[in-house]
Amino acid sequence: MDHGMPGPQGPAALARLVAETDWAATPLGPQLHWPLALRLAVDLILASRFPMLVMWGEERAMVYNAGYAAILGARHPAALGRPVDEVWPELRGQLGPLISRTYAGEALWFEDLEMEVARNGHPERAWFTFSYSPLRDALGVVRGLLNTVVETTDRVLAQRALAEREAELERRVQERTAELMRAEQALRHSEKLQAMGQLTGSLAHDFGNVLQVVDSGMHLLSAEGLTPEERQQVTEGVGASLDNARRMIRQLLAFARQQPLEPVAFDLSARIGGMTELLRHSLGRGIRLETALAEGLPAVTLDPAQLETAILNLVMNARDAMPQGGRLRLATGLAGGRPCLTVADDGEGMPPEVMARLFEPFFTTKPAGKGTGLGLAQVHGFVTQSGGDVRVDSAPGQGTSFTLVF
Template identity: 40%
Template structure:
């Protein structure tokens, strides 16, 4: 029997409220009798994910969907079916003209309209974006009012807070007596505070690029440009002094410009941040100090005048300033130097005193102090940090600067010391360093623990299969059928262990990739049958691939593995049933992902979208961790997404993810897009029975591991080849020197003490260009970083067939 309330299907809690309400005596009558236009419009509202209202009839009776519940507050329990003016009595004055316009056919949309409402969060100021439009019946008469509404309070308040924060930052910058500034990697000024314009009188925009140089003293421009140029080229911090013309007085004043670079993930400089500070007074003090030195160098006998000059220059500074003659007598000192000397050594010095006499009673204090002064009095200018005194005084560490004093004739007559207490700065640096080291250590321990635990678990499972199979194979009475079964199990388990190692290396971006330029769309169309087998018959795969080519440079095997891993995850998220969409786009930009900088591209963008359960927000930061999985035990290693992100990163791209719990997930793989190759003619595959493939060869085996070396030479001899085994690259070169003509090929490990396999192969290519070289490794950082080494590679663990094919292909290639 047909359900007269079928139009309420999918309406959720709101539909339940309609079904359960007693409509007896209601102006609209029973729901079974409602007009078709009303039921159709109400079904649309109830099933919409947007917050919607339908007001029906001349009295505008009020209906709403589940998404609208939070807006009603205390009205929720009784509002369904009531008149609009009853439900929103407190907002009717504001709503009445809007309703009138909508019913008259003048539909309007309002954005961020303020409204005081009593919601489920209590009465408060709120903001809304909504639209009112009328609903017509079959005769074209006005039957009701359709309202789509969306609360924008959070965004409005957030925008206001952002504007307040930006204004706070702007005021902070503008009130800073220093001049903050930025420039691009080429040194072009991009921003500065108004303080620069006030100082120089330049107009807004005039300092941009290199326009700021116009405000500098002409004599200082060449040196300033030299310092800037060197820093921009080396990436070292900028630090330069120059004179700046002040608009207020038209005089020049000394400034110090400093800047440090900000780098992106790849280490490239993206911007420089700097400040300009006024150091004119310090320059004057330094000039006065130089003048004082000249005075001291002219006449040591003018002690009274010297003390007067020292008092004028140094008694206003917190620094400790003192001078000794070549006979270790005190020539001058400010009050701070004298007071600190007395506090540290227990004796008060005076001008004319011999430093050695002052500390004769404490040779353990005199010895280090005298050693430092002897360097300065010998004419050395230097800066050092030394700790003095009792650490409990909390002022034990000083930065000491020493320079030479000379008389008018250039003779060395002493040295002066300029000391500043830097104890608190050093302690702060030490605390920060300890905190950072503790954090790094904790992160390393956690990562190593998780990684080793996962590796141990998976490899122990694989070793269990191998060990049990070997024990059965050792039985003399084992049936041939079971012997073959155990041998197959051992072979399959070794393949699985090699795949696990490959996934680990891919995650660590140390997999030795073999990239080539491939058309992603063509590759996807080619693996469609395999993808259908992976996902199963109950999953429908929609593939959206553009008509034109889309080329990337990547390892085809690793690319297909990444696609399969994403498809398997999507299949499992949908419990094996649903629609899976595979979409490819060209020329995309790489967005900012997980805090990394965006890139303009172009990038090939491959997305895999499922209709599954989605990923909870608290797990989003962990899904790419190795061995992390939410699947049941035995249904996943937790290395699938690790392989995907490792492959993407090592190929110059990245992986993004967007998910809504209960609605599905989209993984998007970005790979740098490249131009199509000039020629896509592939080298014809070599048949196993190519001419000369089965002849006996003499192979130089280079392997430092004794067990692997014995196994490899035995394997080659079982294939009918002769071998000479060198335990390292140096021994291999010696064998070649004794007679290279006897060898048909070289089979070398990559990772060896001393010279590595890649270096050996390159030297062989130079000295013996006609000799094929085949490399082998289980892992090599050199191969992971250099995929263009140009030599054939056999990955460990290798099989007899792989070595035979490698030799066959190497010998078949034209020399």
């Protein structure tokens, strides 16, 4: 657009054109007879560099300045003195009501109003920010309007392009994220399969060991000439091996367990108190079990069977961490107002790389036949499913303490 520029479309040229137009042939009539209000308004717009338009009379005939001429495109100069409906027939539906409201005395202002205009011979979408102000005659009657209009098409299009680029970028980010998640899932799936393979292998191996111990035990027991002590030793060996097999089965069942938890409300300390005899038994003589069970704790709502399995898993780990014997502490209390349970040993402790993988199913540092790596996976699964947290504190040589907060 060249509004405000000198030349055939410039302000001076337009002023000249207005002066030379034969207004008698237009609805506005000869310039000499124009009412004062119209003359003042036309003088005002011709002096302005903003695109401006005066509409006057019932016909809504147009007088405009150089800036507005640029908006008119090829419709200028034929539009001078013509009714707006004739100049912009395609905008009649959109502008008609606005013009009527202004003629009724209302001042209007619109920002980035979209219009479809055919100024260059074909329809184009264009945006305008403009105002309509009523023009009154000496008696205060609205006779026309003053329209200041700025085309904002370039800015609107630039903003839209920017918004589109942003949306495109956002979409690409989302696509990448989804892709990564798919890849990660595939990886996890394949890791799981690999782990299942390992598990099957190690289970077969573990049960093979158990069977071998039982088998050779049976042979030994049926042999002649065994002393009662030897007989006792063999029986204990077979018993321990079967215990091991039972432990493996229990953990597999806990891990494979599909049915939802069956929580009931109970007192944590009382439930643990009821387990201590059993625990003392399975710990053996080298390990001292100490309990510090707080009274009057708020009730927990948990699946009791799962809780017992979790405690057994923690206690068995503690036992395994203290092969030379030691001290195992079972304590209940409050952590941040929530009931909690701590299982602490003074065993070998853990290095950070073990701490990092502790809860992974099938992660174990124990030799084949000793651990399936499912104990802490069960503890973690159960506690988090019950809305609690597991906290671990450990260092090599410093012992380990697990706290379950419910």
